[in-house]
Amino acid sequence: MYMPDIYRALGDPTRRKILLMLKSGDKTQKEIVAAFNISQPAVKKHLKVLLDEQIIKEQIHGKYRIYHLDLHMLQTAYQEMLHDIGDLLDHKLHSLKDYMEKGED
C-alpha cells in the first residue's frame, strides 16, 4: 500500500511551479505544458506525481483535463513538513496558524 510522500511531491522545482500556476486558477494540461519548455509527456509525469500525492485533482471535460489544487491536502502536506522542521526548532505547528492570521488583510 502506497505511503504518500510529500517530500517527493514538493521536492521538484517544476512541480512547485505547477502548483503556483494552479493557484491563479484551474488549468488544462495544455496550458501547463505551454508554460514550460519540456515535453507534454514530461509534464504529464509531474502531474501524475502530484495526483498520486493527492496535491492536485483532475477533472475530465471533453477532450480536456483540467487540474486544480487540492487545498486541503496541500495545507496538510506543508503542515507535515513544517512540523518536521518545527520539531527541530522547538517551535511547533501553531506558528503556521499565527502566520496565517497575521497574513490576513
Next chain:
Amino acid sequence: MYMPDIYRALGDPTRRKILLMLKSGDKTQKEIVAAFNISQPAVKKHLKVLLDEQIIKEQIHGKYRIYHLDLHMLQTAYQEMLHDIGDLLDHKLHSLKDYMEKGED
C-alpha cells in the same frame, strides 16, 4: 552560485533522522554511523548533502568530525516554506484557518 534547496535536504528519511539526532546534541560522524545500519561512506554522503545545503555545520576536532545543526539556516528554511505555502494558499486563508482551528485537539 548554488541555491540551497531545503526540499532536497529534507527529501530523504535518513537525513531527517540525522537532523533529529543532532537536535539532541552535537554528534561525531562515528556516533551518527552507529545509529544507522548503512555504511560509513553512505552516512558521509548524507552528511555532505546536509552540509551542501548548509543545514548542518562541521567542526574538526583532532581525528573527529563533529556535526551540529545550523539553527539559523533551519529558521530560514522554515520561513521559506511558510512563504511558499503563503503564496499558494493566501487567498484561501480564511477557510483554512477555520479548518485548522476545527482540526485542533
Next chain:
DNA sequence: ACTTTACATAACCAAAAGGTTATACATGGG
C-alpha cells in the same frame, strides 16, 4: 468523414541518488 487538437502510452536514455566494498590517510595512544 476527415483532420485537428488534446491527451495517453510505450520505449528508451542519461544522470542522479543511495547504496556497497575496498583501500588510503591522518590522528592519538601504547
Next chain:
DNA sequence: CCCATGTATAACCTTTTGGTTATGTAAAGT
C-alpha cells in the same frame, strides 16, 4: 615507532528520476 581508530576517497552497482521521441486514441471542428 607501531597500531588501532576515525574519517576520506575511489570504484562500482542498482534503481529512480526527469527527460526524450514516436505513436496511439478520443473528442471536436469543418
